[in-house]
Amino acid sequence: MHRTNVYLTDEQCQALDVRARSLGTTRSALLRAIVDLALVEPPAVEPRLAAAFADLAAGYESLTQGLFDDDTDLRIER
């Protein structure tokens, strides 16, 4: 465990305490759980970039067509 000081607003502290009481836990334990949850969630890709990658995935066959046919190390040997 590492001790760290974080400035929270009055509203955040109040909301944390209400939630902690309702869960039968402490403010610290609740904060640790919230941090764990936030770190598990992957960062969101900017929507414009995500849309572009989704386009490329949908067009994967034409994106890669013939690209590795002559490369014995990288081709899918069917």
Add this chain to the structure above:
Amino acid sequence: MILVDDRLALEVLGGRRFGGADDGPVATTWTFHYRLVRALADDARVGQLTQSANAVVLRRMAGSPPPELLVVLDPRSLTSTAATVAVRHGLNLLAAELLAAALVHGAPVVLSAGNVGRRWPEAFLAEGAELRVEGDP
């Protein structure tokens, strides 16, 4: 950890999520990552498929994806295992590295149907590695 091919890695960058928190990170091998980056290096191909973002920006992100999103495995820790399974099953570098990654990391592999080599299912089965296939070939 879940291992994916280049097509599914593109889907991950496009916002797709695999499994749950217990499955750990989504990862790909160096050779599949190279295939992905090599494909994106062709401006004409990329331009035909998307106008949503600049190809340079796409290449930069695909070349160094955020590890929270997609891990690219260091091939050096896989070299010995890859060489062994390559000889044992007659696999090329792409397949040998993938199977080695599955064995070394104890991770399931998920491939799109068009990206399954002829010898791969048998080799994975013989080595006790999990191979899942998605979609139609």
